[in-house]
Amino acid sequence: MKILLTAVCGLMIVVACKTKTEPAPGARKEGYDMKTLLNQFVWTDIKVSMDHLSAKEKEMVKLLVKAGQYADEIFWKQTARDAIAVREELKKKNDPDSRDILRYVMISYGPYDRFTEKRFYGQGPEERPKAGTFYPEDMTKEEFEKYIQDYPNEEKALTDLYTVVVRDGKKLKAVPYHEYYKTEIEAMSDLLLKAADLADNSSLKKYLTLRAKALQTGDYLESDAAWVQLKDHNVDVVIGPIENYEDGLFNYKAAFEAMVMVKDPEGTKELQTFKSHINALEQNLPQKKAYIRPKVEADNVLEIVNVVYFGGDCQSGVKTIAASLPNDPRVTDSLGSKKQMFKNLMEAKFNQIVLPITEKLIAKEYVKYADPHSFTTFVTLHEVSHTLGRSYVYGNDKLEVRKAMKELHSAIEETKADILSVYNMEYFKRQKLYDDEAMKKHYVTYLAGLFRSIRFGAEEAHGKANIAQMVFLKEQGALGRNAEGLWTVNFEKFHPAVTLLAKTILEFQSEGNYAGAKAFLEKYGKLTDDVRNDIDKLKDIPRDIDTHYDIIQEL
Numbered sequence: 001m002k003i004l005l006t007a008v009c010g011l012m013i014v015v016a017c018k019t020k021t022e023p024a025p026g027a028r029k030e031g032y033d034m035k036t037l038l039n040q041f042v043w044t045d046i047k048v049s050m051d052h053l054s055a056k057e058k059e060m061v062k063l064l065v066k067a068g069q070y071a072d073e074i075f076w077k078q079t080a081r082d083a084i085a086v087r088e089e090l091k092k093k094n095d096p097d098s099r100d101i102l103r104y105v106m107i108s109y110g111p112y113d114r115f116t117e118k119r120f121y122g123q124g125p126e127e128r129p130k131a132g133t134f135y136p137e138d139m140t141k142e143e144f145e146k147y148i149q150d151y152p153n154e155e156k157a158l159t160d161l162y163t164v165v166v167r168d169g170k171k172l173k174a175v176p177y178h179e180y181y182k183t184e185i186e187a188m189s190d191l192l193l194k195a196a197d198l199a200d201n202s203s204l205k206k207y208l209t210l211r212a213k214a215l216q217t218g219d220y221l222e223s224d225a226a227w228v229q230l231k232d233h234n235v236d237v238v239i240g241p242i243e244n245y246e247d248g249l250f251n252y253k254a255a256f257e258a259m260v261m262v263k264d265p266e267g268t269k270e271l272q273t274f275k276s277h278i279n280a281l282e283q284n285l286p287q288k289k290a291y292i293r294p295k296v297e298a299d300n301v302l303e304i305v306n307v308v309y310f311g312g313d314c315q316s317g318v319k320t321i322a323a324s325l326p327n328d329p330r331v332t333d334s335l336g337s338k339k340q341m342f343k344n345l346m347e348a349k350f351n352q353i354v355l356p357i358t359e360k361l362i363a364k365e366y367v368k369y370a371d372p373h374s375f376t377t378f379v380t381l382h383e384v385s386h387t388l389g390r391s392y393v394y395g396n397d398k399l400e401v402r403k404a405m406k407e408l409h410s411a412i413e414e415t416k417a418d419i420l421s422v423y424n425m426e427y428f429k430r431q432k433l434y435d436d437e438a439m440k441k442h443y444v445t446y447l448a449g450l451f452r453s454i455r456f457g458a459e460e461a462h463g464k465a466n467i468a469q470m471v472f473l474k475e476q477g478a479l480g481r482n483a484e485g486l487w488t489v490n491f492e493k494f495h496p497a498v499t500l501l502a503k504t505i506l507e508f509q510s511e512g513n514y515a516g517a518k519a520f521l522e523k524y525g526k527l528t529d530d531v532r533n534d535i536d537k538l539k540d541i542p543r544d545i546d547t548h549y550d551i552i553q554e555l
Contacts (some may be wrong), residue, residue, distance in 0.1 A: 046548065071188060162178075192211055195237075251402070415505050487534075
């Protein structure tokens with residue numbers, strides 16, 4: 001009942017705000033041109049060959065996609081209180097203008113632009129509430145912090161990744177996801193168990209069974225561990241509450257998503273080169289030696305996969321091209337993590353976005369270095385780098401870095417993974433994996449990739465992280481401009497500048513230095529006028545891909 005009431009109340013609030021002098025609930029916001037907004041995304045059909053799968057595996061994929069659609073629906077309920085009401089209202093209309101608005105609502109998962117966080121349709125707060133629907137609509141950050149201070153015994157439940165905070169009289173109460181989203185979760189679990197019945201692979205059968213149980217209990221530890229330990233499987237799925245970007249207040253609460261994938265065996269085999277170097281990369285980190293873990297016991301898995309279906313958080317706005325999961329340090333510190341690179345999405349983004357950006361903004365003599373393999377390498381090492389560095393603050397093994405960094409965690413962590421990806425390329429050059437020519441390709445392609453991410457939105461975690469890197473590296477002389485205002489790369493200064501930035505970020509995390517991280521982002525994480533002008537030059541290049549999954553038509 002709570003799920004239904006959330007959507008209904010959101011609709012009632014909109015209706016209650018109606019007056020004769022205000023626009024109707026369905027009015028498009030002034031200044032928003034849907035054609036312009038939609039041109040930010042290039043329509044991309046996603047079809048994956050499953051010829052190498054057995055009949056049972058193909059059927060399993062369909063069941064997993066159906067389960068993913070329930071995760072998708074939960075995310076609609078998490079992103080904004082009136083997201084579903086707006087979506088359903090537009091579906092009832094059949095005029096061209098409404099269809100355009102609906103398409104952008106589907107991309108944004110609600111009436112708020114994923115790039116600007118501003119409302120582009122209907123009545124409601126002008127900016128997407130940072131609390132999403134994870135906390136009471138009228139609750140402030142200060143109220144929550146004071147409540148925890150007054151009731152410390154309730155902190156664990158209230159800050160748990162898998163609870164919704166609601167009011168209970170004058171108190172705050174934590175409601176587990178499996179109670180709050182009971183209808184969808186029960187259906188999702190049932191479909192996972194049916195998929196498990198079709199699995200001939202014992203490790204996959206175990207994982208799907210445990211994940212079905214986890215969804216109904218809120219305890220994901222065992223299923224996360226089983227997922228990392230999957231062996232010899234062709235089909236994979238990530239499903240449930242995963243990332244915490246949607247919680248703009250504290251980054252405490254996880255949003256639902258689903259990724260259904262088919263492994264690319266040959267591509268995965270090529271990437272295993274990185275696996276044997278994890279411990280060496282940890283010891284090579286440019287921070288105080290005391291902060292470096294003596295050994296990374298983790299057996300990190302690297303895979304190339306093709307995406308069959310995205311739903312929920314990973315489908316909203318900008319589409320991810322790789323993932324490093326699980327996020328639970330109890331699993332990653334003991335078993336490692338799984339880095340998955342989404343081959344079909346990476347190829348689409350490089351060809352339609354990264355290469356055109358390079359040709360538009362980077363000096364002509366450097367354009368030749370833009371390289372699809374370097375793009376894949378950067379993404380791969382980015383995901384590897386998420387597992388490097390400390391998960392807990394040095395000297396306090398009970399304080400997670402994520403909690404020490406609070407709302408800054410996502411931006412700081414993405415900066416770390418990006419800059420360590422580039423830093424680690426020098427390590428592999430020393431291993432004779434890359435030569436000077438390859439390094440030039442890596443650096444130039446990385447620069448073009450920064451612009452791709454900045455266009456996601458200056459206040460979005462990945463966008464802010466990329467602005468900080470660009471401004472910092474320019475300050476160090478690693479990046480510059482020629483007489484025509486086009487970007488140049490100083491190959492000699494690049495690695496020293498990258499090393500300094502990596503050291504700075506790693507030590508913020510290792511020391512739990514929230515104040516230092518905040519000062520860094522305030523100085524470097526803001527869009528400068530020259531970069532803003534560069535972004536304006538990219539208006540004719542899509543910001544991202546609008547993915548549509550052919551398998552949906554088969555269900």
